[in-house]
Amino acid sequence: MLTITAIPGDGIGTEVLPAAASVLDAAMGLHGHEISWTWVDWGCDHLVATGAMMPADGIQRLSECDAIFLGAVGRPDVPDHESLWGLLIPIRRAFDQYVNLRPVIQFDGVPPRVAMPEDARVDMLIVRENTEGEYSEIGGRYGRGTPREFAVQENVFTRTGIERVARYAFERASERRGHVTSATKSNGIIHTMPFWDEIVADVGRVFPSVGLRSVLIDALAAEMVQRPQSFDVVVASNLFGDILSDLAAATVGSLGLAPSGNIDPERRHPSMFEPVHGSAPDIAGRGIANPVAAIWSGAMMLAHLGHPEVADQVMSAIAASLRSPATRTADLAGTADTATVTQAVISELGAA
Secondary structure (H helix, E strand, C coil): CEEEEEEEECCCHHHHHHHHHHHHHHHHHHCCCCEEEEECCCCHHHHHHHCCCCCCCHHHHHCCCCEEEEEECCCCCCCHHHHHHHHHHHHHHHCCCCEEEEEEECCCCCCCCCCCCCCCCCEEEEEEECCCECCCCCEEEECCCCCCCEEEECCECCHHHHHHHHHHHHHHHHHCCCEEEEEECCCCCCCHHHHHHHHHHHHHCCCCCCEEEEEEHHHHHHHHHHCHHHCCEEEECHHHHHHHHHHHHHHCCCHHHCEEEEECCCCCCCEEEEECCCCCCCCCCCCCCCCHHHHHHHHHHHHHCCCHHHHHHHHHHHHHHCCCHHHCCHHHCCCCCHHHHHHHHHHHHHHC
């Protein structure tokens, strides 16, 4: 039996995570397996009530489960840096979840948001470095509120950090179509980005069957709009990967189709899986949020935990449900609400 700690969090997270859990329970049940869920109410409401996004022993409690399933983090009256650095980032770093894996797929029935050749399909994997880079804690502000105020933020790129995420990207590409695109900005960022380029290239030499192309981030963003179908595996730093994955998801529909996994590939600690879309306070509480990203994140979690056949069945059910506007939410030009999409996916599980 799998033990999973679920953190619905904030906004639509409290709607899409239970929906996704019901799909995972149904899928596992078809194969004679069960999930033991532990639901915790950590997030911005917990912060307002207690002064912290999670309890002091939160990391210890999470360390005892097989995986973590997160809904969303964020509330309009809570500064984003407080919510993010109080829950999501501490979990990623405590468990050394150094790969943020974000697949992007164009599904039948969901028209792309960019012009592409009629026979083209988008199927890319974005591998984002997840524990260092631009999202460091090193820095500070001086002279707050005065004319001489300034802020310093230090990027942190280590040889170990770049090598291991690059290796993961090349391994995935060797299982797919054999090409890695590395996001860089080495023409303008004089120290860290050339260092990134050198180490990614070094790792690439260990994988002679995998091609490597290093592309400046601004040109890469344009390419991702102009021809997203051309990408296989994209490896990027923490900041660049964060931005590119949202852009890529938008090309094939919306962030409602954007799953992710925060992964410790060595499996020393639990990994965490979450939809990318955030708490979406503008639609929270209306029952219209797209649950597909959360369901897909759950499928990634099942595959990671040793149930790839169940994950494949969930993905087939998602694909089938997306073919009709009647079982797609409004962000994908459909007419369904959260409950309708969830039930459609569960129904398709039985048909698979």
